[in-house]
Amino acid sequence: MTDFKILIADDEPGTIRVLSEILKSVGKIYFTTHGTHVLELAKNILPDIILLDIEMPDMTGFEICEQIRRDAMFTDTPILFVTAQNGIDQESRALTSGAIDFIHKPPHPVLTKARVSNYLALKRQTDELRMLSMQDGLTNIANRRAFDKALSREWQRACRSGHSLSLIMLDIDFFKSYNDRYGHLAGDDCLRAVANCLARHVKRPSDVVARYGGEELAVLLPGCGLEEAYDIAESIRQEVSRLRIAHAGSTLPSTITVSAGIATTVTLCQNTEICWRKPGGLQSGVPCGLTENNLIKRADRALYTAKNSGRNCVRT
Ligand SMILES: Nc1nc2c(ncn2[C@@H]2O[C@H](COP(=O)(O)OP(=O)(O)OP(=O)(O)O)[C@@H](O)[C@H]2O)c(=O)[nH]1
Missing domain, CATH: 3.30.70.270 (Reverse transcriptase/Diguanylate cyclase domain)
Incomplete structure (x- = not known):
């Protein structure tokens, strides 16, 4: 298991269970069934990726996504929507609200694992580049x-x-x-x-x-x-x-x-x-x-x- 942190937000415990099973070898799983808890939980654990259900009763996935995107702490954190719905309107709304991709329900084990792993690898590279761009090469203190x-x-x-x-x-x-x-x-x-x-x-x-x-x-x-x-x-x-x-x-x-x-x-x-x-x-x-x-x-x-x-x- 790697040290990646994966945050799953879905009001259906069954979907959380399935996703956790698929992704347990990819990173440590954190979850919530409440849309209103996502941002606070994210601030506490600083996840490397967030998987968001679009349909949540207390807050829509779009609203949560926009809320997360407004926070400078999560500029580089990939957000993937988990949805049973297909349709250009939904997908376009999701992408403009700041999500990077989709996982379709029911999640396919191989595709889901591959997709999440790819975004995590990209996130790691972005983190490393960001760190290098802020560090002095000779002394390793801030530049x-x-x-x-x-x-x-x-x-x-x-x-x-x-x-x-x-x-x-x-x-x-x-x-x-x-x-x-x-x-x-x-x-x-x-x-x-x-x-x-x-x-x-x-x-x-x-x-x-x-x-x-x-x-x-x-x-x-x-x-x-x-x-x-x-x-x-x-x-x-x-x-x-x-x-x-x-x-x-x-x-x-x-x-x-x-x-x-x-x-x-x-x-x-x-x-x-x-x-x-x-x-x-x-x-x-x-x-x-x-x-x-x-x-x-x-x-x-x-x-x-x-x-x-x-x-x-x-x-x-
Ligand atoms: N080795 C090394 N020298 C550096 C580096 N950056 C700056 N310097 C040197 O630091 C020296 C600074 O010299 P000055 O500004 O004249 O100041 P000083 O000799 O320390 O004199 P005072 O500051 O007045 O005590 C220069 O010779 C620069 O070449 C670096 O990354 N490595």
């Missing part, structure tokens, strides 16, 4: 594209909820001279080790560690205020020093170090104002309508300050 998406998502969320959002930008000190002295491949190893170190430091599922570009790395911390972000950045800085990667060209301790800059948002007055918290607890209101780019600019500016303050330090 710039994934970072931009996460920042945009978390910015919206922070504006809605009023929770803080912190961004740490980190840059390896004297990395050019490291490359020049030890070679580009050693530079790549060093970058990987520092990225791993960052990844070990983030704990919450919504935190994102990304390669922002070149030797600049970013840590996005939703729901995290300035003090906590500072502690995390400082702890990363110390941990990188403890890696003891020799760097004879550094004017600091002769090991690899990082500099870090932090910016934090605080939403005030029921989202009417977005405020940047400044060092020393000062707050300055900035008119609403700012974009997430301001957070990056602030963190970058703080990083620049850290570099100008002698490097191997954290600035806000």
Whole structure:
């Protein structure tokens, strides 16, 4: 048995039994006889494929399909309708509501298994491609594209909820001279080790560690205020020093170090104002309508300050 998850929604327990028997070797079966439960169940189990009865008493399969399609979590999840009806109108309505194909009742064991297996194989490839498109090939942390998406998502969320959002930008000190002295491949190893170190430091599922570009790395911390972000950045800085990667060209301790800059948002007055918290607890209101780019600019500016303050330090 594979680790695929198959969700079957049908108000007839007999059909669920037959489909489960046919597909039990293809993946783990989850089912519901209530149309209104499908979306919630799907959110809990994150199925790889959904088999939907068109005729359900509480909600039609079309309505459920459209509801699932509206949810960004299920953009790539294939939905197949299981139906006893044939007809151009039904099929066309099913396809426009977001289904990818049909299984006709009574389900034929060989055809049903083959059809579901094909869509699952396709889903696996799509998942792998999506993952690769969001991952940095050298360090295996999130790439710039994934970072931009996460920042945009978390910015919206922070504006809605009023929770803080912190961004740490980190840059390896004297990395050019490291490359020049030890070679580009050693530079790549060093970058990987520092990225791993960052990844070990983030704990919450919504935190994102990304390669922002070149030797600049970013840590996005939703729901995290300035003090906590500072502690995390400082702890990363110390941990990188403890890696003891020799760097004879550094004017600091002769090991690899990082500099870090932090910016934090605080939403005030029921989202009417977005405020940047400044060092020393000062707050300055900035008119609403700012974009997430301001957070990056602030963190970058703080990083620049850290570099100008002698490097191997954290600035806000
Ligand atoms: N090995 C390796 N080097 C990279 C990669 N991406 C960027 N770099 C190098 O990172 C170096 C960055 O150098 P600079 O921007 O001059 O900064 P720096 O030498 O670290 O100096 P400061 O940041 O001021 O401490 C350049 O030499 C880039 O070639 C990469 O993927 N692998």
